[in-house]
Amino acid sequence: MSEKTIICRCEDLSVEEIRDWIDKGYRSFDEIKRISRIGMGACQGRTCRRHLVMELARASGKDPSEIDLATFRPPTKPINFGAIAGVDQDA
Amino acid sequence: MRKTADVVIIGGGSLGCSTAYNLARFGVDKIVVLEKGYICGGSTGRCAAGIRQQWGTEMNCLISRYSIKHFEVMNEELAYDGDVEFIQNGYMMVTYSDAEAAMLKNNLILHKKLGIPVQFLSIEDVKEIVPAINTERIVASTICMEDGQANPFKVTDAYFRAAERMGVEFNTYTEVTGFQVQGGRIEKVITNQGEISAPVVINATGPYAKFISQMLGHELPVEPERHQIVVTEPLEPFLKPMLVNFHHKTYCQQVVNGSMLIGFGDADEPKGINYNCSWQFLKNLSEKIIEQIPIMKNVNIIRQWAGHYGISPDGQPVLGPVPEVEGYFLALGCGKGFMLSPMIGELIAQCVTGRETTLPIDILSIDRFKKGELIVEPAVV
Ligand SMILES: Cc1cc2nc3c(=O)[nH]c(=O)nc-3n(C[C@H](O)[C@H](O)[C@H](O)COP(=O)(O)OP(=O)(O)OC[C@H]3O[C@@H](n4cnc5c(N)ncnc54)[C@H](O)[C@@H]3O)c2cc1C
Numbered sequence: 001m002s003e004k005t006i007i008c009r010c011e012d013l014s015v016e017e018i019r020d021w022i023d024k025g026y027r028s029f030d031e032i033k034r035i036s037r038i039g040m041g042a043c044q045g046r047t048c049r050r051h052l053v054m055e056l057a058r059a060s061g062k063d064p065s066e067i068d069l070a071t072f073r074p075p076t077k078p079i080n081f082g083a084i085a086g087v088d089q090d091a
Numbered sequence: 092m093r094k095t096a097d098v099v100i101i102g103g104g105s106l107g108c109s110t111a112y113n114l115a116r117f118g119v120d121k122i123v124v125l126e127k128g129y130i131c132g133g134s135t136g137r138c139a140a141g142i143r144q145q146w147g148t149e150m151n152c153l154i155s156r157y158s159i160k161h162f163e164v165m166n167e168e169l170a171y172d173g174d175v176e177f178i179q180n181g182y183m184m185v186t187y188s189d190a191e192a193a194m195l196k197n198n199l200i201l202h203k204k205l206g207i208p209v210q211f212l213s214i215e216d217v218k219e220i221v222p223a224i225n226t227e228r229i230v231a232s233t234i235c236m237e238d239g240q241a242n243p244f245k246v247t248d249a250y251f252r253a254a255e256r257m258g259v260e261f262n263t264y265t266e267v268t269g270f271q272v273q274g275g276r277i278e279k280v281i282t283n284q285g286e287i288s289a290p291v292v293i294n295a296t297g298p299y300a301k302f303i304s305q306m307l308g309h310e311l312p313v314e315p316e317r318h319q320i321v322v323t324e325p326l327e328p329f330l331k332p333m334l335v336n337f338h339h340k341t342y343c344q345q346v347v348n349g350s351m352l353i354g355f356g357d358a359d360e361p362k363g364i365n366y367n368c369s370w371q372f373l374k375n376l377s378e379k380i381i382e383q384i385p386i387m388k389n390v391n392i393i394r395q396w397a398g399h400y401g402i403s404p405d406g407q408p409v410l411g412p413v414p415e416v417e418g419y420f421l422a423l424g425c426g427k428g429f430m431l432s433p434m435i436g437e438l439i440a441q442c443v444t445g446r447e448t449t450l451p452i453d454i455l456s457i458d459r460f461k462k463g464e465l466i467v468e469p470a471v472v
Contacts, residue, residue, distance in 0.1 A: 031129050034136050034244045037348075042324050042393055074368055074395050078324060082388030085377035089389050 001051075008048035010041020018052060022059045029056065029070050039070060042078065092262050095288045096123040098443060099280050101267050101303055102295035103128075104135040105243065105429050106422050108250035109436025110295055112169070115257035117444050122259045123289070125282055127266035131247040134297045135429055137398025139320060139352045140246075141333045141344060142430040143182040143238040144207045147198045147470040151407055151427070152205050153450055154434045161433030162241055170256075171249040175241050176347055181332035182238035183212070183220065184470075185229055185383075191337045192231035194469050199233060209235040223329055223384050234332060240344060243429055250436070269306050276417035277307070291443055295422040298364065298399035307416050312460055313409060313423055314362040315399045318354060319372045324391045325349030330384075339379040340472045351390065353380055356472045362402075368395045400426035403460075406468035408435060410455045411442050421457060426471065 001007075003016040013036055026032045029052060038052055039045030045052075049069065057064040082089035097119050100107045103126030114122050126132075142162060144155045161168060162177045186192050195211075202209040212232040217224055220234070255261060262284065270292070271279035280287050294303045298315035305311075326349050333344040341355040355376060373395060381388045403409050403425040413419045422439045424431050434450070441448045459465060 028129060030132065034131055035248060040322075040394075042391075044393060071366075071396075074370075074373070075392060078391035078393050080389055080391050081377040081381055084373055084392075085381050085388065087381060087388055 007051040008038045008041065010043055011037045013038050013048070015051075015055070018055055022055060027056070027060065029053070029068055032056075033070050045070070092265065092285055093121060093123055093260055093287060095121065097121045097289065098123070098291045098293065099287060099289040100124045100293045100295055101280075102126065102133070102297060102299075103130040103251070103261065103263065104133045104295065104297055105131070105247045105250070105432035106297070106424055106435055107295035108247050108254060109432040110293055110422050110439050111254040111259045112250045112257070113436040113440035114443065115254055115259050117440050117446065119440075119444060122254070123287060124254075124259060124261045125265045125267055125280065126261065126263045129263050130251050130261065131244050134398045134400070135243050135247055137320070137396060138243055138429050139342060139344060139354060140240050140243040140429055141182065141238075141342060142177075142240060143235065143333070145182055145184055145198060145202065145209055145233065145235050145238065145470065146468060147194065147201065148407060148466050148468050149201060149205065150450070150454055150466075151468055152201060152207060154408070154431045154438075155427070156205065156207060157449065158431050158433040159237060165246065165249060165433070169249040169253040171245075171252065173245055173248070175245045175249055177239065177241040178347070179237055179239035181234050181236040183217070183232060183234045183332040183334050185217070185232045185334065185336045187228040187230055187338035189230060194337075195231050195233050198470060202235070207235060208237060209233050220332065221330055221334070223386050224334070225383055225385055228338070238333065240333065240346065242347070246429070246432070250432075267303060267306070272307065272416065275415070277419055291418050291420065293420045293422050293439060293443065297423070297428060298401040300401055300421065300423050304413075307419060309413055309415055309419070311421075311457070313401045313403050313425060315364050316360055316362055316402045317365045317397050318356060318360075318400055319368060319395060319397045320352060320354035321373070321376065321392045321395045323351040323353070324393055326351065326390065334383070335472055336379075336383055337470075337472065339383065341376070341379050341383070342472055343380060343384070351387075355379060364399065366397050368397055401428075402426060405459075405465040406471050407466065408455050409457055410435065410438060410452045411457070413457055
């Protein structure tokens with residue numbers, strides 16, 4: 001993985017950008033998520049989550065299993081307002 | 092962590108960080124911020140980040156008006172190396188009833204008096220500004236194009252970094268658990284990371300404020316109230332202003348990346364801390380938003396979350412000293428703390444350092460509840 005590799009495709013963030021935030025002192029998953037928007041996009045962190053955990057583990061010398069993840073929130077998959085309200089949606 | 096400080100601020104949200112910066116600006120030497128989690132991990136990091144002057148009480152209008160002047164120059168004022176993303180796309184207020192229309196008219200008189208540029212909109216105006224809105228039930232609408240939004244993480248980060256550069260000590264993952272009080276005066280703050288002596292303590296814990304007061308034997312009538320919100324997939328820009336609907340108690344805003352932030356205030360929400368999300372909220376919200384903007388039925392929600400307002404009995408901030416405990420000050424925004432944070436930080440710093448305050452904050456002192464001098468804010472959602 002090069003420094004320029006995109007690790008969050010929804011928010012277009014590279015490894016380098018994430019390492020910059022870690023260097024600036026942001027040390028937890030939630031802190032980096034809030035300041036950089038990593039994992040906040042449409043896929044809600046399906047790909048980037050693992051990569052961010054690895055970066056945080058590397059920077060802190062911890063095992064990846066010791067890194068706290070951001071809270072999982074509903075909906076598990078994107079769902080539209082019409083489906084929830086029970087109205088017809090356009091095709 | 093320092094063993095002594097001139098001022099301890101509890102809470103690292105928008106208000107704690109702004110207060111820290113302003114105290115440093117006024118030359119206070121040893122300032123320490125204690126945050127039980129991380130910076131911006133509380134309500135500030137969960138809010139909709141709308142910024143409006145269209146309130147119904149003079150103080151709410153004035154504090155937000157002065158705050159907007161700070162937001163307009165915030166990147167420069169705080170020498171921020173990022174962007175706080177302040178955008179003035181306006182707030183559009185909409186009502187379906189004559190009673191609420193009368194409230195908007197009353198507010199407008201106040202806004203005129205204070206020089207806030209608010210305009211009445213005809214139904215045609217509403218349609219022109221946001222063609223996607225269903226205007227069927229709209230009775231009245233106002234807009235203020237100076238209102239807008241900012242990025243709450245960046246605003247708090249900007250205050251935090253400016254304060255840190257000026258020598259403020261920030262201690263994260265440090266929870267206040269008690270105090271040592273002698274003869275009615277605060278002497279020490281006790282945390283899970285040790286103790287710190289300080290003559291002045293500022294409570295900027297937002298929805299947790301009453302728990303800090305409880306540790307001091309002080310009764311604070313500011314209750315935590317859960318507010319839920321959703322964010323959608325990004326859409327092409329179609330909603331410029333923040334849309335506030337007083338009938339549905341909703342707010343709906345398209346943010347910089349095209350996503351929509353939508354929430355509503357639930358009148359039946361029990362008081363207390365609760366970070367869970369409910370299905371009922373999602374269902375009610377979906378019905379409310381589809382009535383207002385029918386095309387929303389096809390839009391995907393990607394996340395729902397919850398945070399809290401700290402609700403005061405009259406919906407206005409609670410600021411300044413607590414007479415019963417010497418050295419104890421409140422910096423509570425009460426449901427609109429983010430948008431008011433630039434000015435509340437300044438006012439509290441002025442008050443603590445014995446300066447004249449830019450605005451008469453006595454009106455918002457805790458005393459008003461005992462004296463029964465409540466001026467209820469009508470324009471909340
Ligand atoms: C869904 C939602 C939408 C909102 N929309 C808007 C909006 O559009 N515009 C607006 O202006 N406002 C809005 N608000 C309100 C706004 O979020 C709050 O008024 C504001 O963020 C309060 O800021 P604060 O700094 O006082 O509190 P917070 O950001 O909550 O910070 C308080 C901090 O204190 C810490 N703390 C608590 N107890 C302790 C302790 N014992 N020891 C140490 N630290 C402690 C917490 O961890 C927290 O980080 C909204 C709120 C919600 C939930």
